[in-house]
Amino acid sequence: MSDKINLKIDNIAVSINGGSTILEAARKINIRIPTLCYHEDLCVAGNCRVCVVEQAGSDRLLPACAMPVSEGMEIHTNSMKVRNARKQIVELLVSEHRADCTRCYKNGKCELQELASEYIVGENGFIDLVAHKGYTIDNFSPSIIKDDSKCIRCQRCVRTCDQLQSISALTVAHKGEHMKISSFFEKPMFEVVCTNCGQCVNRCPTGALTEKTYLDEVWSSLNSERKHVVVQTAPAVRIALGEALGMPAGEIVTGKMVSALRRLGFSSVLDTDFTADLTIIEEGNELLHRLKKVVKDKDDSVKLPMTTSCSPGWVKFIEHAFPEYLPNVSTAKSPQQMFGALAKTFYANKIGVEPENMVSVSIMPCTAKKYEADRPEMRSSGYKDVDYVLTTRELALMIKQAGIDFASLPDDEFDSIMGESSGAAVIFGATGGVMEAALRTAYEVVTGREVPFENLEITPVRGMESIREANIKIENVLPEWDFLEGVELKTCVAHGLSNAKKIMEAVRDGKAEYHFIEIMACPGGCLGGGGQPIPTSPAIRKKRSEAIYAEDRHKPIRKSHENPEVMHLYEEFLKEPLGHVSHKLLHTHYTERNRY
């Protein structure tokens, strides 16, 4: 199908590979055809019909997103017939959509609103269908709000949940006028297998799926004299926040973000990267501990492969789908929750603030983090370890509300202590990053030498390929690790839950043997998280990824175990990895959940 096909679109000749669609051909020559159900990450549905175009000699219009090009085609994207049909389709969609735009969270960011304004959907539209239908809003989930009255049935969310995540928490139910996007037995989202990953939110063209926002709570904490509000920022926020504030994708805005947070009134501006380094120490040691138990002590009760635990979407997924593998999940908490537990204990003590007066806020690229912070296990400080989780998008909103001109902000530095981090922590934001960070540390612990990769860049675990494997031979070990001499450490990295499912099935069926598996729920890892700026696409995620690795390269410290603040934390407070205090504050357990 790679032979070139020649066609004309709006009288402009274009030549494109066979098998391409009219939409792709039009984009190649910079002709914009509007779309709604189409999304670069998803299979073609062809159901919204706003992309219809006219083919010379054909009575019916063709969906540009679904129709393959053919030789000699003459396509018109702006004929009277096309404009008329398109306007009617937009009017139809508006008629079944609760169009109270000024009160909508997605106001100004809604793809339907954009089209409605382009096609001037005025007073003479169709009869309002929303009033007839008695919609209710599902806002029971701590992460995601589902408002069917704004749904235009494009099924992007359904395809996201099925194709990218293999969850199908969201599916199509009923037919005809009753057709809607629903869940198992139409239960609320928090009762079904939803992992709160928010990938659907990232792809919803309207306000039908949005994150649950905690802006009011955070503003009121900031406003309170009594409260000391600490904020932590996840690695992937600093390379994407700019996009939500008018900057191009891939801009590193760490310094401006810190400035903005100070201007917003946060008392301590700290970094999740600090606890990312800490996670590496704990999780890396846990891996070595498990290897020792299995390889040396032949202890059956300890499970390999060990999987990462920092992605809360992944954790909930395995709790639902592969509960028999819960003993394989690292007991180390995610960096967000390690941070929360330390903030209200170690840090509160250090700065002389009573933990009950401390409000712990985190800025995350993630909607599942909102759920994670709500888990009953996440109260090891004696309080809710992380009070409020905001997405990258919500932080951008706060910055706008505060009237801050983000682009002109000076760069600023995180507060010390719990503000220092290594390059290994930054790359947590990209798929493969945790693996790379863990290997940088674990290899050095075992051999006393740096990982044998140029400039510490473990390229086999990098990239956007859905599943990547890397084997690292451990040789010339330090005496205490002699049982690992000659062992080939087998690792695997997967991102997107559909790939996670493939890996876990391979492990379950004995088709794959690994020691350590990194899984991130979202495509591209946290940089493609459900709380990141909209839109998302493979090209945008690639730019964010390049920014993350650039940030790593420029860091003076590249390895978690060389972070001086982390070393200090062990000396002063934790004493040793996997020690008593760590066990209490930094490790957790998991719960088997239903499968529907």
Next chain:
Amino acid sequence: MKKNLQRLDLIFKNEHDTKTILKKTLARSNDEVINDLISSGLKGRGGAGFPTGLKWKLAAEAEAENKYVICNADEGEPGTFKDREILSSVPHKVLTGMAVCAHIIGAKQGFIYLRGEYSFLKSQLLEIIDDFHGILDECGVNFRVEIFMGSGAYICGEESALFESMEGKRGEPRNKPPFPTDCGYMNRPTVINNVETLAHTYSIMKYGPEKFKDLGVQDSRGSKVFSVSGDTPIPGIYELEFGMSLQKFVDDFGDGDSKAVQVGGASGFCVPRKRFEKTIIGYQGKLRGTSLPTGGSMMIFNSSRSMYNVLHNYLDFFVEESCGQCTPCRVGTQQLLLGIQAVKKGEQPSVYLDKLLDLAEAMRVTAKCGLGQSVANSFSSIVENFREEMIY
């Protein structure tokens, strides 16, 4: 064209020579059989009218290890009930058509997709299929037929929605291309034919293409089984030659007071009395006047009927039976229904009907499948011809 079009009894003539026909046909080359079908002029009797011989030829040319033959017995068009009768009285003709098709295209598995409401036919059909498998074994044909029960959704009669349904998914039409002869059930080349179409292939195999071609007119060859209902003293199933004018049809079947005939069910066209003479029942082509295709549904309305109620009834049906996938069909059908209600109640001015006619036209050219595209047929033909009944 002076031709005395007549009632016929080809389809329902119960001929017990399945084995003979099968043996005779299998002895011929595939090309010969396909060429017979093509030259007979047989077109799909489900309503869309795709040339049957060409469909078999395309599937035969497609390269794949597995191919399928499916008999579409999801007879759901309002006012159509002829496939039920064919499957009750002459199922062996349908099965023979399927087996020959399978032999030609290289399929080993066939299915009858039976309408959910026809479950009473299932046990009887299973017995006949069992016997038929015996005949196939005797003739050395490696082919098996199974029944797949539909669940009552109208949309599953649309071929690609039918495949989705058989694959265990929601019955939603697919994007085309690819077409079933390349990528049908299980993404394999598939021939899907209407029950009646398959029964006709039997007649063509038995009597030859010429006999078939002698019947009918020009582009509409052969006979057609009609389901006649509504205001008629003689409702029922009739086999008629193609090419009959509606006037002749109404003369034969009407009650003397026929105001309109709905040709082709809810997705077909409404023809008012003044156009009876010029309207011919047959596939769109080179016929004089207007030719109207039909899957077989002929509903006759006399002057006591409100055409508003007729249209309301059809729109109720579409609002319920749209799969809901594409915008023009899901939302458009609701708007058409609410629209005529609003005009009737005086909540919208009568010119709102013109906006609805524009909408119906937009649905016709943009909807994803035949369902949404054909809502405009009944809507526009009823509103244009009986506008005053919509308003007052």
